[in-house]
Amino acid sequence: MPDLDAIAQGFATALNGWNLLYCFIGVTIGMLVGVLPGLGPTTGVAVLLPITFGMEPVSAIIMLCGIYYGAMYGGTITSVLINTPGEAASVITCLDGSPLAKQGRAGAALGIAGLGSFIGGTISILGLMLIGPPLAEWALHFGPPEFFALMVLGLSTVIGLMDKSVIRGLVSAFLGLNLAMIGIDPMSGTVRFTMDTPQLMNGIDFVIVAMGLFGLSEILLGMEKMSSAGKPPKLQGMLPRREEWKPNMKAIGRGTVLGFVIGLIPGTNSVIPALLSYSLEKRLAKDPSRFGQGALEGVAGPETANNSYCGGALIPLFTLGIPSSPTIAIILGAFMMHGLTPGPALFEQNPVFIWGVVASMFIGNAVLLVMNLPMAGWWARIAMIPPKLLYPLILVISIVGAYTANNSLFDVGTMIVFGILGYLMKKADIPMAPIVLTFVLGKMLESSLLQSLRLLDGSFLNLFLRPIAGPILSLAVLILVIGIASGLRKRSGGLAADVEM
DSSP states (O other): OHHHHHHHHHHHHHTTTTHHHHHHHHHHHHHHHHTTTHHHHHHHHHHHHHGGTTHHHHHHHHHHHHHHHHHHHHHHHHHHHSSSSSSSSGGGHHHHHHHHHHHHHHEEEEHHHHHHHHHHHHHHHHHHHHHHHHHHHHTTOOOOHHHHHHHHHHHHHHHHSSSSSSSHHHHHHHHHHHHHHHHHHHHHHHHOOOTTOGGTTTTOOOOHHHHHIIIHHHHHHHHHHHOOOOOOOOOEEEEEEEGHHHHHHHHHHHHHHHHHHHTSSSSOOOHHHHHHHHHHHHHHHHOGGGTTTTOTTTHHHHHHHHHHHHHHHHHHHEEEEOOOOOHHHHHHHHHHHHTTOOSHHHHHHHHHHHHHHHEEEEEHHHHHHHHTTTHHHHHHTTSSSSSHHHHHHHHHHHHHHHHHHOHHHHHHHHHHHHHHHHHHHHTTOOOSHHHHHHHHHHHHHHHHHHHHHHHHHOOOOGGGGGHHHHHEEEEEHHHHHHHHHHHHHHHHHHHHHHHHO
């Protein structure tokens, strides 16, 4: 059971005037990021990470988490009103949200989406409060081999469970791991891969990498399209009809459980629970033909699932220090930037910090519910900002943020290099998640492996004989093998289809 005194202190921390302000700022920026097409939570958190440098750690993490789950809310509005998903998970919402808007029921779609998002987000935070402490206490018994195995499992699920080529995922992961090795070896003091450049002696700043890979690359991709959104319809009737409440509340319940469970699995993202929820609701519906034509459950289930996913995805971060997605990896980088290492020890050493962040999520969810419904039309109009004005503004923010990280023009140049790299990777359909996860985890992965080898007489195979590390590593290998086999099967199927044609 969680410590009630620590939770009470956490709420007192979250309700502190400055922290309350930063929570409001975070969710507001998150809404804005979610509304603007093509950005999404990863880009928003990456671009705005530098502004947290001078903040207290708890205020910084509260704001960044607010941006994260706030963006999940924001993407719904433009998906329904102008058929333009603000972030990836909201693509599913377009399937029924846009038809509902054309039928004059945009208000009902936004109303049930806002309610579902609030319920899913709140229950998932309660799940975090209940599961987090015992999981952290259990993880206190872990040694270097167990943490190494957990990090390998997280990386293998990111690579093995993705839809794209596993080989491309491995290339991305290998690149991130090599980037993490730049600088001074923490174990031996050897200088590696610096090319005699003094600015690289301490490695590459994660903030610069994140801003380039996610912020600048999205600007470059967005400038290729430069399309403006249409005019949003008027809103009326923000609540479902009486007979629609029961099926939609069931959809919200199923979406909450589905999103939370999938959030616990490293390597997933918010698109997966949204898609699975939509498929589940369509399968359970008495009349599946309504889906795609304006079924309210097709909005309620996925929107609940992607917001419930946020709370579940934070559990591996807070309890084990393992990021489960690129956005969570950037938040992990923010922890480290402020001198904190998320994991089981943090629950013991700084419980007020953890519970302060968790308590702020309850407050943020309530604020988002209020902001999401009365102001929906106003948010939709923001999405109509011409890209030729929006992208230069984001570019300026990125350049200023990169410079202020260390007051260095070298960092600005580095960000541009990583922006071009991210752009080319996206054009080549090379996944971005493995490179950022291995970059963030690289030094911890290396340290854990070297410490493990010292404990186990230098034998890597002895890791598989450990009662906890062994099964985890075996599962990681199995996931990679299944991913490679699945990719080869799809490829052979595609070749067979080409031959038949």
